[in-house]
Amino acid sequence: MTYSGKTTIELSEKDFSELSGLFNTVFNRKTDPAYFIHKYHSPYLGYSFHGLMYNDEGNIAGAITIIPFSYSFFENQIATGCAVDLMIHENYRKDFLSLKHMYDHAIEKSGSSLDFLYAVPNPNAYLYWTKFLKWRDIGQLNYYIQVLNISKIKAGFSGFDWMSKAFSFFMNNLVLKSDVLRKEQEYPIFKMNNETYRKYRFNKNYAEITESDKYAYYTILNEMGINTAYIVDLHPFTKSWAGSVVKQIYTLEKNHIDIIIYIGNNLKPPINLIRVPRKLEPRSLHLVGHSLSEKIDDRIYNMDNWLFNLSDFDAR
Amino acid sequence: MREDIKKIMAVVFSVEQGSIPEDVAYGIHEKWDSIHHLNLIVELESYFGVLFEPEEIQTMTNIDRIVDCLTLKK
Numbered sequence: 001m002t003y004s005g006k007t008t009i010e011l012s013e014k015d016f017s018e019l020s021g022l023f024n025t026v027f028n029r030k031t032d033p034a035y036f037i038h039k040y041h042s043p044y045l046g047y048s049f050h051g052l053m054y055n056d057e058g059n060i061a062g063a064i065t066i067i068p069f070s071y072s073f074f075e076n077q078i079a080t081g082c083a084v085d086l087m088i089h090e091n092y093r094k095d096f097l098s099l100k101h102m103y104d105h106a107i108e109k110s111g112s113s114l115d116f117l118y119a120v121p122n123p124n125a126y127l128y129w130t131k132f133l134k135w136r137d138i139g140q141l142n143y144y145i146q147v148l149n150i151s152k153i154k155a156g157f158s159g160f161d162w163m164s165k166a167f168s169f170f171m172n173n174l175v176l177k178s179d180v181l182r183k184e185q186e187y188p189i190f191k192m193n194n195e196t197y198r199k200y201r202f203n204k205n206y207a208e209i210t211e212s213d214k215y216a217y218y219t220i221l222n223e224m225g226i227n228t229a230y231i232v233d234l235h236p237f238t239k240s241w242a243g244s245v246v247k248q249i250y251t252l253e254k255n256h257i258d259i260i261i262y263i264g265n266n267l268k269p270p271i272n273l274i275r276v277p278r279k280l281e282p283r284s285l286h287l288v289g290h291s292l293s294e295k296i297d298d299r300i301y302n303m304d305n306w307l308f309n310l311s312d313f314d315a316r
Numbered sequence: 317m318r319e320d321i322k323k324i325m326a327v328v329f330s331v332e333q334g335s336i337p338e339d340v341a342y343g344i345h346e347k348w349d350s351i352h353h354l355n356l357i358v359e360l361e362s363y364f365g366v367l368f369e370p371e372e373i374q375t376m377t378n379i380d381r382i383v384d385c386l387t388l389k390k
Contacts, residue, residue, distance in 0.1 A: 094343040096350050096374060127354035132370050 001061070001092065002054045003101045005109030008040040008047035015052075018060040019085075026087040042068045043200035044079065049110040051102030055092060062088035064102045068114060069312075070192040074305075077192070078295055081110065082313055083119035099128060107292075115293035116300060120285050120313040129288050138287040139303025143276040144262040144269050146171070146246055152226045152258040165254075171272040172250045175243040185237050187266060187307040189300060193235065201311060206232065209248050216245040217311070220257060229253055231262040233311035243270025264309030287313075321382055324363055328356045342377035353377075364389070 006015070016033035023031055040048040045068045053062030066081035088098055107117075120141070121129050129135045147153055150164040191197070202208065202217045209216045216234035220227060229249050234242055242262070249260055250272075262273065263285065269275050278284075287308060289300060299305055325340065326333035329347035342348045348356075357373050360366075360382065366389040368376070376382045 093349055096342060096353055096377070099350070124351045127358065128350070131354055131357065132373055134370060 001056070001095065001098070003105050004052045004054065005105030005107075006050045006052060007109060008037075008042075008050065011040075011050065015060060019063055022060055022063065022087055022089060023085060025089065038200075038203070040065060040067065041200065043197045044068045044070045045113065049081070049106045051104070051106030051109075053088065053092065053098055053102050055089075061092045062098055062102055064099065064106055066106050066110060066114070066117065068110075069197075071116075072188070072190055072192060073116075073296065073300065074188045076295065078115040078293070079113060081114040081117045083117060084313070086121070086125060100133065103133065112292075116289060116291055116296050118287060118289040118313075120287055123283055126286055126288070133290070135288040135290040136301050138289050138301050138306070139265065140278075141263055141265055141285040141287060141308070142267070143281050144264075144267060144273040145276055146250070146260040146272055146274065147258070148250070148254060148260070149258040168250060168254070168272070172247040174271050175240075175247045185239075185266065185268065185307075187237075187305055189305045190307040191312055193233075202232075207252075209245055211244070214241050216241070218245075218249055220253065226259060227257045229257045229260045230310055230314075231260065232314070233309060234262075237267070237307055239268045239270050242267060243272055246270065246272045262309065263314075265303055265306060266308075317383055317386060318379060320363065321360070321379055321386075324359045325356060328352055328359055338379070340379055360386070366390075 011019075013033070016036055019036055020031050020033045023029060023036075040050075042048050048068065049066045051064045052060055055061040064083060064086045066083050069080050069082060071078050071080045083103075086099065092098065117135070118138070119129060119135070130137055146168055147164050148168050149161045151161050206217045206219045209218070214236060217232045218229050219232060220229050222228070231242075231245060231249070234245055246260055246262075249257075260273075265287075267273075287303065287306070291300065322333055322336045322340075325331075325336050325348075329336075329345070329352055331347060336345070340348065342353055353376075354373075357368055357376065361368060364386055366386065368385065372385050376385055
């Protein structure tokens with residue numbers, strides 16, 4: 001096995017093709033190289049950093065990618081890197097250090113261009129990040145949901161869909177239309193959310209909800225038979241706007257979705273969203289991070305300082 | 317100590333303790349992969365009341381090395 005660090009600009013057509021093929025194999029997805037060309041085109045630097053593992057035939061057998069973004073950290077602009085798409089072909093998972101080698105090459109390639117790295121690893125990879133790479137746990141993300149068809153979520157509840165539908169209808173109609181309750185929750189760490197970023201982040205797979213200066217994005221995915229509307233981002237981050245967004249998604253999509261989900265932190269849930277208790281979460285999602293710069297201090301490891309949701313880490 | 321380690325391995329790898337050979341090693345035993353390795357480390361830390369550094373974790377790839385590491389910690 002050999003390892004290499006590259007920027008996206010240095011990736012060849014063959015590299016993109018192999019990355020796409022590896023991703024489809026490891027995650028059982030159907031992507032094409034164009035998906036990765038767009039995804040790795042960071043709105044901040046224009047490219048990402050890749051740690052690559054090649055097999056003896058010279059083909060990519062493992063990869064990790066760090067996509068640069070711009071964040072505000074207590075009113076200072078910082079460059080962050082979101083670690084994504086960690087994948088190793090199952091035939092090449094014997095070497096415990098493979099991930100570390102790929103990670104080291106990606107970091108070396110990034111030079112001094114990044115101040116802070118973060119990731120939301122799956123529960124299996126979490127230990128590797130925290131225990132072995134010594135990244136620090138920042139905090140656990142919350143799930144907020146509105147269930148429309150409970151039979152799809154919970155086996156044995158097939159006769160109760162009318163009840164969950166009635167509950168959704170009732171709760172959504174309790175949401176106030178006015179902005180009387182508008183009080184924006186402000187957090188000192190958040191992504192810089194400009195037009196360039198939104199153009200990069202929200203392609204045709206996302207639906208937009210707008211109302212004067214307010215906006216939200218959501219996408220509908222079939223998750224193992226459950227039609228799920230994910231609220232990916234919302235601005236401003238207010239209880240009333242969150243409630244209004246959920247209500248609008250319900251109105252537009254109620255005939256073909258089973259559940260509405262918002263994943264993030266610090267949201268004061270509106271009346272039509274329920275926070276899922278920890279023990280009922282489908283999987284625990286932890287934000288972990290690692291500082292590379294003296295510009296960063298320990299305040300970054302406090303989840304209460306972050307405004308963080310799916311738009312920050314889930315690039316589907 | 318070896319029997320304790322094998323008992324923990326059996327739980328982490330979800331196999332019978334008796335099926336773990338004396339020369340069990342990372343990458344050789346079918347259940348001992350990178351994910352189970354870290355789960356094993358966490359369980360060893362909890363059982364023996366120690367903490368391992370990354371440099372130690374990467375060397376603990378067979379039962380003899382685990383015993384050596386634990387002996388040095390104790």
